[in-house]
Amino acid sequence: MFLSGRHIRYVMFAVVALAVFYFISSSSLPLPGNVVSKITPGTQEPDGQDKQDTPAPAEESEKPTSQPAAQPPVQPASQLANATFVTLARNTDVWEVAKSIRHIEDRFNKDYHYSWVFLNDGDFDDTFKEITSNLVSGKTHYGKIPREHWSFPEFIDQDRAAEVRKEMKQKQVIYGDSISYRHMCRYESGFFFRHELMNQFEFYWRVEPSIEYFCDIPYDPFRFMQDNKKKYSFVLSLFEYKETVATLWDSAKKFMQAHPEHIAENNNLDFISSDGGETYNLCHFWSNFEIGSLNWLRSKAYLDYFESLDKDGGFFYERWGDAPVHSIAAALMLSKDEIHFFDDIAYRHVPFLHCPNDPEIRKERKCHCNPDDSFDWNGYSCTARWFDTAKLEKPAGSQKKH
Numbered sequence: 001m002f003l004s005g006r007h008i009r010y011v012m013f014a015v016v017a018l019a020v021f022y023f024i025s026s027s028s029l030p031l032p033g034n035v036v037s038k039i040t041p042g043t044q045e046p047d048g049q050d051k052q053d054t055p056a057p058a059e060e061s062e063k064p065t066s067q068p069a070a071q072p073p074v075q076p077a078s079q080l081a082n083a084t085f086v087t088l089a090r091n092t093d094v095w096e097v098a099k100s101i102r103h104i105e106d107r108f109n110k111d112y113h114y115s116w117v118f119l120n121d122g123d124f125d126d127t128f129k130e131i132t133s134n135l136v137s138g139k140t141h142y143g144k145i146p147r148e149h150w151s152f153p154e155f156i157d158q159d160r161a162a163e164v165r166k167e168m169k170q171k172q173v174i175y176g177d178s179i180s181y182r183h184m185c186r187y188e189s190g191f192f193f194r195h196e197l198m199n200q201f202e203f204y205w206r207v208e209p210s211i212e213y214f215c216d217i218p219y220d221p222f223r224f225m226q227d228n229k230k231k232y233s234f235v236l237s238l239f240e241y242k243e244t245v246a247t248l249w250d251s252a253k254k255f256m257q258a259h260p261e262h263i264a265e266n267n268n269l270d271f272i273s274s275d276g277g278e279t280y281n282l283c284h285f286w287s288n289f290e291i292g293s294l295n296w297l298r299s300k301a302y303l304d305y306f307e308s309l310d311k312d313g314g315f316f317y318e319r320w321g322d323a324p325v326h327s328i329a330a331a332l333m334l335s336k337d338e339i340h341f342f343d344d345i346a347y348r349h350v351p352f353l354h355c356p357n358d359p360e361i362r363k364e365r366k367c368h369c370n371p372d373d374s375f376d377w378n379g380y381s382c383t384a385r386w387f388d389t390a391k392l393e394k395p396a397g398s399q400k401k402h
Helices: 005-026 033-039 091-107 126-135 158-170 179-190 221-227 248-258 300-312 322-333 359-364 383-389
Strands: 083-088 115-120 140-144 203-206 232-234 237-239 283-285 291-293 339-341 347-349 352-354
Touching (some): 083 091, 083 179, 091 115, 091 126, 126 140, 248 300, 283 322, 300 322, 339 383
Parallel strands (some): 232 339
Antiparallel strands (some): 203 291, 232 291, 237 283
């Protein structure tokens, strides 16, 4: 029996369809990672393995250990940390702040929608609120700093403070003659975490105007901090200007002697002192980027520390920065394994850049930074010292000097 042309076409179509069905059903090609994560967010690691319980901190060893691995991609809202971004700014900073927001949103927060707290020693105007709220994918909160947190304390000798500013201006110390910079450093050291808008949160991510992020962040650093019991983190570290902290270590030692109960057993004194605590070596984490625990900053240990330093007057009689203040506190009061270096977060705050050395990270995260410009392993950076004193294995390529 001869088949008509129409019947032949039907038979050919059926054969092709069966072949395609067989190929699909028997194929061993894996689904792309981003598809898997969207199907079951937060339940699998990027390689498809079941998510493991939070690992216990490793015991200290003479052999360097590795930092904990990153968390899996996007979690549903119910799994987000109780956290916020926080920015200290004025109305005139609006476009620089807008730039920072775009970097954070494009590289990370568009998938998570974390809130953002903006703090100002004055009132935010409608323009600032409109522009920033339009850019932030989460909720925005705007707060005014109480006057008592942004002014000279009663115990400060105004004449002495003015004389110091005059001398520092003559010596061309950076921000040496600035009153507002001193208020900012004191506020970031001891008060921002006590603002009423911050009380609802447990973790913060500090963001300053005009910063840049160069790589995608395909996991939640807040959750990483929470799940790995981290309390402080950084991406850049360097030496402080000696002229600005002449007596800071004397005040820190006085605090240590008065409150030995606040000093962690597995502390990292060696990161901030090269002679067993006799002097301060000026190393500090650059605090314009930091992700940290608000509960730690609100703790009695940290508050006792800040109150002790504040009474000594160095924020005004010298020019103590919040970076060395935070760094000394973290090195003394936190265990080494409670501090984390975010090697995979590429970040720039003029004039310094952190860019991952690992080419695979830069490829996967769509980075657009040049690792040769990275500051990390420069002789003026303290990051290598932190790895050595924390007894951690340095990231790949870290031995290269830039």
